[in-house]
Amino acid sequence: MSSEQIIIFDTTLRDGEQSPGCSMNTKEKLEVARALVDLNVDVIEAGFPIASPGDFEAVQMIAERFSDRSTICALARSREDDIAKAKAALANAEKRRIHVFLATSAIHREHKLKMDKQQIIERAISSVADAKEFCDDVEFSPEDAARTELDFLCEVVEKTIAAGATTVNIPDTVGYATPNHYFKVISYLKDNVSNIDKAIISTHCHNDLGLAVANSLSAIEAGARQVECTINGLGERAGNAALEEVVMALRTRADFYNVHTNIKTERLFPTSQLVSSITGMKVQRNKAIVGRNAFAHEAGIHQHGVLQERTTYEIMRAEDVGYAGENLVLGKHSGRHAFRDRVKELGFELDDQTFQKTFDDFIALADKKKEIYDSDIIALIDNRMTDAPVRWKLISFHTSAGSAAVPTATLELQCEDQPVLCDAATGDGPIDAVFRALERIIEITARLEDFQVRSVSEGKDALGEVRVTINVLGRPYLGKGVSTDIIEAATAAYLQALNKADADRQAGVVSAAEKLTAKVP
Numbered sequence: 001m002s003s004e005q006i007i008i009f010d011t012t013l014r015d016g017e018q019s020p021g022c023s024m025n026t027k028e029k030l031e032v033a034r035a036l037v038d039l040n041v042d043v044i045e046a047g048f049p050i051a052s053p054g055d056f057e058a059v060q061m062i063a064e065r066f067s068d069r070s071t072i073c074a075l076a077r078s079r080e081d082d083i084a085k086a087k088a089a090l091a092n093a094e095k096r097r098i099h100v101f102l103a104t105s106a107i108h109r110e111h112k113l114k115m116d117k118q119q120i121i122e123r124a125i126s127s128v129a130d131a132k133e134f135c136d137d138v139e140f141s142p143e144d145a146a147r148t149e150l151d152f153l154c155e156v157v158e159k160t161i162a163a164g165a166t167t168v169n170i171p172d173t174v175g176y177a178t179p180n181h182y183f184k185v186i187s188y189l190k191d192n193v194s195n196i197d198k199a200i201i202s203t204h205c206h207n208d209l210g211l212a213v214a215n216s217l218s219a220i221e222a223g224a225r226q227v228e229c230t231i232n233g234l235g236e237r238a239g240n241a242a243l244e245e246v247v248m249a250l251r252t253r254a255d256f257y258n259v260h261t262n263i264k265t266e267r268l269f270p271t272s273q274l275v276s277s278i279t280g281m282k283v284q285r286n287k288a289i290v291g292r293n294a295f296a297h298e299a300g301i302h303q304h305g306v307l308q309e310r311t312t313y314e315i316m317r318a319e320d321v322g323y324a325g326e327n328l329v330l331g332k333h334s335g336r337h338a339f340r341d342r343v344k345e346l347g348f349e350l351d352d353q354t355f356q357k358t359f360d361d362f363i364a365l366a367d368k369k370k371e372i373y374d375s376d377i378i379a380l381i382d383n384r385m386t387d388a389p390v391r392w393k394l395i396s397f398h399t400s401a402g403s404a405a406v407p408t409a410t411l412e413l414q415c416e417d418q419p420v421l422c423d424a425a426t427g428d429g430p431i432d433a434v435f436r437a438l439e440r441i442i443e444i445t446a447r448l449e450d451f452q453v454r455s456v457s458e459g460k461d462a463l464g465e466v467r468v469t470i471n472v473l474g475r476p477y478l479g480k481g482v483s484t485d486i487i488e489a490a491t492a493a494y495l496q497a498l499n500k501a502d503a504d505r506q507a508g509v510v511s512a513a514e515k516l517t518a519k520v521p
């Protein structure tokens with residue numbers, strides 16, 4: 001059985017713009033329209049021309065620029081003046097559609113429109129006929145269809161199709177439907193509207209119960225062939241069905257739905273980003289398809305699986321939706337396989353011992369830091385790759401400082417298997433106090449010649465790298481340390497430099513140097 005096409009009708013610029021705080025100016029709407037055309041949506045609902053001169057202008061300009069590629073649609077109430085404005089806005093459009101709507105549910109009839117069923121039918125028919133005089137492509141929406149009596153809904157749909165509607169949209173205006181209920185509504189229309197084959201059945205689902213996408217898919221199962229949706233699920237209240245979710249569900253489960261869309265899926269992520277930046281509506285990280293976490297694996301077991309075979313934990317490929325970011329995110333839940341993979345990608349070949357030490361450093365860092373960047377990993381590797389002697393190890397350090405306190409450092413160090421030594425010192429600041437305490441325990445007096453500190457990665461919790469150069473009896477020694485705590489990084493750097501001086505002392509090198517530079521303090 002060959003796969004049928006689902007028409008993707010994007011209403012980001014109309015219903016999407018109805019999201020509080022999401023108004024766009026004409027220039028912004030043109031940018032979004034361009035992105036939608038590049039995404040290859042079939043129909044763009046560009047606005048509601050009667051609503052404001054700005055909406056009118058936007059529909060007109062979008063129609064002039066893009067109607068050769070996508071059908072441009074304008075919304076109108078079932079009123080002559082609305083339809084006249086829609087016609088005027090679309091006057092120069094190549095592919096154009098007028099979308100007329102009128103509520104049909106008892107609640108809307110009685111309380112909002114104050115019209116009875118007969119008046120609704122007559123108004124709907126005359127409006128569709130009015131729009132039809134201008135263009136062949138006319139869509140009719142019985143607003144609040146999901147809460148409309150089924151027999152009355154069938155009557156409205158049948159009569160508007162007879163009047164010329166080529167698409168009948170069945171809106172779940174208030175997000176009241178559930179998947180099985182909505183399936184039954186569409187099936188009922190298919191079974192009870194005599195001319196239903198003369199029009200395309202469309203869905204327009206709102207997300208008040210978080211079911212907009214599920215309901216849209218259910219309608220497709222029942223025979224709907226157009227889906228109205230928005231980028232990032234923008235729209236009135238909780239929004240509309242998210243275009244990217246509907247499209248990727250149909251593509252990923254083509255085995256089940258046996259339908260396809262014309263969407264260039266690799267444009268989904270960039271389009272989502274564009275709409276987010278223009279509207280200021282951030283995409284939540286765990287949002288399906290276009291959230292930053294949508295293709296990210298942090299858990300070691302998942303990362304191990306994905307490294308062996310991507311499909312163990314991925315049902316879609318990030319590149320198919322245009323996401324180019326990293327999908328194996330290193331963090332506290334990552335394991336050795338993913339870490340080794342990244343180390344290799346960064347171009348390092350570590351022996352087992354260095355790898356294990358670096359991995360331990362990485363896990364310790366991941367406990368402190370939300371995100372681990374490649375630059376963090378490089379700094380950790382670099383730190384472990386130095387062949388510096390490590391006779392003295394830092395067991396613990398404690399500093400206290402403040403405007404009214406004398407900066408003090410208390411340190412515990414261990415030299416090989418000897419008992420742990422503890423000492424304290426004061427200084428000009430906490431780092432100076434640490435340096436003095438280190439010198440006291442190791443019994444080496446050094447002169448600090450250079451001290452540099454820089455941030456290795458991004459964010460407030462970034463790794464800091466400290467590099468020091470000390471002079472011991474005329475010989476320079478370099479030390480480097482990295483940590484999210486700059487005092488800890490400075491301690492590690494100074495200790496590394498002192499360990500080098502200590503190694504020379506052990507080897508008798510310092511005493512030789514001492515003779516040569518006897519005057520150096």
Ligand SMILES: CC(=O)SCCNC(=O)CCNC(=O)[C@H](O)C(C)(C)COP(=O)(O)OP(=O)(O)OC[C@H]1O[C@@H](n2cnc3c(N)ncnc32)[C@H](O)[C@@H]1OP(=O)(O)O
Nearest residue numbers: 018048050051052077078079101102103112113143173236
């Ligand atoms: C479900 C949806 O998303 S529908 C689209 C909703 N979008 C918008 O409303 C966005 C833009 N809206 C607007 O700018 C304004 O509401 C306008 C310009 C459309 C109308 O403004 P106003 O003339 O001031 O009317 P207001 O919005 O206060 O009331 C709506 C009127 O439209 C009528 N109406 C509502 N829907 C329809 C309809 N489908 N067909 C005919 N009349 C309708 C109401 O009965 C009410 O009529 P009344 O003024 O005779 O009492």
Ligand SMILES: CC(C)C(=O)C(=O)O
Nearest residue numbers: 101141143144171173
């Ligand atoms: C205008 C109509 C289709 C609408 O947005 C709705 O009913 O939600």
Ligand SMILES: [Mg+2]
Nearest residue numbers: 015173204236
């Ligand atoms: Mg809507």
